Amino acid sequence: MSGTFVGMPGFPAFPSAAREAVHDTTLRGNLRHATHTIRAKRAKAVAEVSDWAELREAGKRIKDHTLRHLDHYLVRLEESVTAAGGTVHWAADADEANRIVTGLVRETGESEVVKVKSMATQEIELNEALEAAGIHAYETDLAELIVQLGRDRPSHILVPAIHRNRGEIRDIFAREMGDWGRPAPEGLTDTPAGLAEAARLHLREKFLRAKVGVSGANFMVAETGTLVVVESEGNGRMCLTLPETLISVVGIEKIVPTWRDLEVFLQTLPRSSTAERMNPYTSTWTGTTDADGPRAFHLVLLDNGRTDTLADEVGRQALRCIRCSACLNVCPVYERAGGHAYGSVYPGPIGAILSPQLRGTASEIDASLPYASSLCGACYEVCPVAIDIPEVLVHLRERVVEGGEVTRGGNKVVLRPAKGHAAERAAMRAARWAFTRPGALRTGQRLASRTRRLHPRTLPGPGRAWSGTRDLPPVPAEPFRDWWQRTRGGNDVKGTAG
Amino acid sequence: MSSRERILGRVRRALADVPKDDTPYERAVAREYLREHGQRTVAETMDLLAENLADYRAIVHRTDAAGLAGTVAGLLSARGASSVLVPPGLDEAWLARTGVTRVADRAESTPRELDRVDSVVTACAVAVAETGTIVLDGSPDQGRRRITLVPDHHICVVRAAQVVPSVPYALERLDPSRPLTWISGPSATSDIELDRVEGVHGPRTLEVVLVG
Numbered sequence: 197m198s199g200t201f202v203g204m205p206g207f208p209a210f211p212s213a214a215r216e217a218v219h220d221t222t223l224r225g226n227l228r229h230a231t232h233t234i235r236a237k238r239a240k241a242v243a244e245v246s247d248w249a250e251l252r253e254a255g256k257r258i259k260d261h262t263l264r265h266l267d268h269y270l271v272r273l274e275e276s277v278t279a280a281g282g283t284v285h286w287a288a289d290a291d292e293a294n295r296i297v298t299g300l301v302r303e304t305g306e307s308e309v310v311k312v313k314s315m316a317t318q319e320i321e322l323n324e325a326l327e328a329a330g331i332h333a334y335e336t337d338l339a340e341l342i343v344q345l346g347r348d349r350p351s352h353i354l355v356p357a358i359h360r361n362r363g364e365i366r367d368i369f370a371r372e373m374g375d376w377g378r379p380a381p382e383g384l385t386d387t388p389a390g391l392a393e394a395a396r397l398h399l400r401e402k403f404l405r406a407k408v409g410v411s412g413a414n415f416m417v418a419e420t421g422t423l424v425v426v427e428s429e430g431n432g433r434m435c436l437t438l439p440e441t442l443i444s445v446v447g448i449e450k451i452v453p454t455w456r457d458l459e460v461f462l463q464t465l466p467r468s469s470t471a472e473r474m475n476p477y478t479s480t481w482t483g484t485t486d487a488d489g490p491r492a493f494h495l496v497l498l499d500n501g502r503t504d505t506l507a508d509e510v511g512r513q514a515l516r517c518i519r520c521s522a523c524l525n526v527c528p529v530y531e532r533a534g535g536h537a538y539g540s541v542y543p544g545p546i547g548a549i550l551s552p553q554l555r556g557t558a559s560e561i562d563a564s565l566p567y568a569s570s571l572c573g574a575c576y577e578v579c580p581v582a583i584d585i586p587e588v589l590v591h592l593r594e595r596v597v598e599g600g601e602v603t604r605g606g607n608k609v610v611l612r613p614a615k616g617h618a619a620e621r622a623a624m625r626a627a628r629w630a631f632t633r634p635g636a637l638r639t640g641q642r643l644a645s646r647t648r649r650l651h652p653r654t655l656p657g658p659g660r661a662w663s664g665t666r667d668l669p670p671v672p673a674e675p676f677r678d679w680w681q682r683t684r685g686g687n688d689v690k691g692t693a694g
Numbered sequence: 695m696s697s698r699e700r701i702l703g704r705v706r707r708a709l710a711d712v713p714k715d716d717t718p719y720e721r722a723v724a725r726e727y728l729r730e731h732g733q734r735t736v737a738e739t740m741d742l743l744a745e746n747l748a749d750y751r752a753i754v755h756r757t758d759a760a761g762l763a764g765t766v767a768g769l770l771s772a773r774g775a776s777s778v779l780v781p782p783g784l785d786e787a788w789l790a791r792t793g794v795t796r797v798a799d800r801a802e803s804t805p806r807e808l809d810r811v812d813s814v815v816t817a818c819a820v821a822v823a824e825t826g827t828i829v830l831d832g833s834p835d836q837g838r839r840r841i842t843l844v845p846d847h848h849i850c851v852v853r854a855a856q857v858v859p860s861v862p863y864a865l866e867r868l869d870p871s872r873p874l875t876w877i878s879g880p881s882a883t884s885d886i887e888l889d890r891v892e893g894v895h896g897p898r899t900l901e902v903v904l905v906g
């Protein structure tokens with residue numbers, strides 16, 4: 197089984213990975229179909245609620261408030277989970293989290309676990325760690341199953357097998373299912389209903405005998421100790437209720453202070469992600485309940501770079517992310533490059549700002565991720581918690597190029613300007629405009645106008661693939677804002693984008 | 695130093711730049727969003743619930759208290775069910791008209807035993823009109839979470855008094871210390887080329903009986 201990103205030797209930086217991906221026409225076709233379909237549906241689902249802007253603002257503020265008092269809410273959460281019969285563990289990094297989970301599974305005497313789709317466990321490569329300890333982890337989300345059976349990596353947060361079409365899925369099921377358990381039925385066709393039925397039969401055997409379930413969580417309520425999992429297929433419910441032991445690995449940023457706060461996110465998350473009024477199933481649980489569900493519940497609180505991200509004044513807003521994946525579906529770079537090019541479990545615009553913060557920018561791939569964007573701003577527009585992704589991208593580019601103080605592993609370190617980014621460094625100095633959102637930094641625009649003869653005709657980094665077939669718009673001799681100032685007598689226009 | 699202390703210490707150092715703010719949480723976040731979207735009469739709220747449930751491929755039936763037992767019996771027989779799971783506290787009268795073999799959910803029933811049952815009949819705790827959602831909270835008339843998950847056919851009875859307009863109202867009525875299952879339409883997946891397929895692991899058929 198594969199699924200390794202970080203430790204993979206020679207994993208290509210985004211530009212080369214993307215260049216390869218854009219030449220794969222099947223992949224591009226699958227991706228274009230998927231992202232355009234979800235995008236259109238999402239816009240409709242959002243238009244249905246007249247107070248979307250207010251919900252978005254409330255979501256942003258709830259998350260910001262939580263992050264700003266994260267120590268308080270973590271302790272509160274620990275108390276309430278413990279009071280409800282759960283056990284809380286703290287994991288500073290991936291290795292520690294994997295050790296804790298492996299130990300907990302071993303204590304049960306079991307050698308297999310069923311898993312609910314979870315980004316956090318992918319991030320720490322839990323499946324690989326369990327495998328090394330002789331424990332089989334079975335993914336039970338249909339898309340994750342396709343990825344796991346295909347010895348492949350997920351390429352989208354919400355639809356991890358978005359890069360596979362039905363014919364490919366049929367072949368994977370027919371070839372692989374038998375090695376993992378119940379084989380695919382004879383004469384399996386490539387209809388979605390037939391494929392879903394094969395998955396149902398294959399996985400039901402595992403659900404009915406599973407003694408240990410592993411999950412993440414979409415939200416954790418500090419006040420009550422409640423965990424929330426949002427899903428569609430019922431595999432989540434199976435893993436959360438049938439096993440005797442439940443282990444949830446959750447990033448520390450997933451806290452909301454109160455039960456009431458869910459009223460915001462249970463409205464924005466489904467509409468933003470699957471474009472539904474509400475996803476088919478949402479499960480909440482608070483510790484353990486007598487005779488209903490697991491008898492033992494363990495919560496593993498995961499740092500793994502999150503506190504380092506929190507230390508960055510501009511970058512910390514990435515921790516507001518509720519993983520809805522809306523930003524992926526609107527991103528022109530993602531649509532062409534595909535999720536794998538990001539070399540991370542978090543692809544697309546959010547991946548471009550989250551991965552280099554969680555992991556640092558020491559590797560070539562991480563240093564190149566802040567360039568994996570055209571800075572068109574569409575990701576910010578759709579984000580249900582208003583993360584200013586372009587702002588963070590620009591900030592991270594500066595950090596990669598110019599170096600500076602960052603926090604790694606809880607300690608302040610001084611980052612040296614990245615080697616191999618000489619071109620970007622020059623471009624940064626000369627053509628700041630290319631990295632900034634239109635209208636965001638007027639000084640940047642002025643600078644751009646003054647240096648416009650120096651501007652490259654194509655973007656550096658992965659932008660090269662993007663601008664390879666199109667010219668960048670020429671910079672006007674005078675920025676619009678300056679023209680406005682000059683001709684309209686200094687009545688400033690208030691930007692709406694920020 | 696334990697990892698707990700290490701992580702909490704890192705959080706505190708990371709937030710060193712953030713100015714102290716002691717505003718109580720109730721006032722820290724402005725909630726300018728709506729409590730519900732639009733004004734509706736009770737009848738309109740019921741209609742909206744029915745419409746949104748049906749939109750997500752649940753099968754909706756409407757009846758009154760007197761017709762309930764007949765409706766439930768009819769649904770079980772139309773389905774050809776030979777056994778039905780009954781939560782311990784379900785109103786006896788709801789099943790008065792059916793002769794289908796009843797199966798009680800006992801603490802020691804294994805998932806495999808549940809897997810052999812055709813249908814399940816439950817009440818609910820709350821239903822949300824705007825989203826087309828029913829919420830189960832494990833009360834005696836709804837039973838353990840597993841009984842509405844493993845059988846392939848779920849009949850859920852919703853009484854008018856349980857219907858609220860929106861998610862904020864629903865959360866207010868629910869007790870977070872109970873395990874909750876929010877159900878909007880039957881199990882579904884869109885993982886294969888985004889074609890929606892009903893029923894992967896949960897019940898493939900969800901029938902909701904609105905009473906009143």
Ligand code: SF4
Nearest residue numbers: 517518520521523579
């Ligand atoms: S950054 Fe925003 S839009 Fe992107 S996945 Fe996170 S919450 Fe969704």
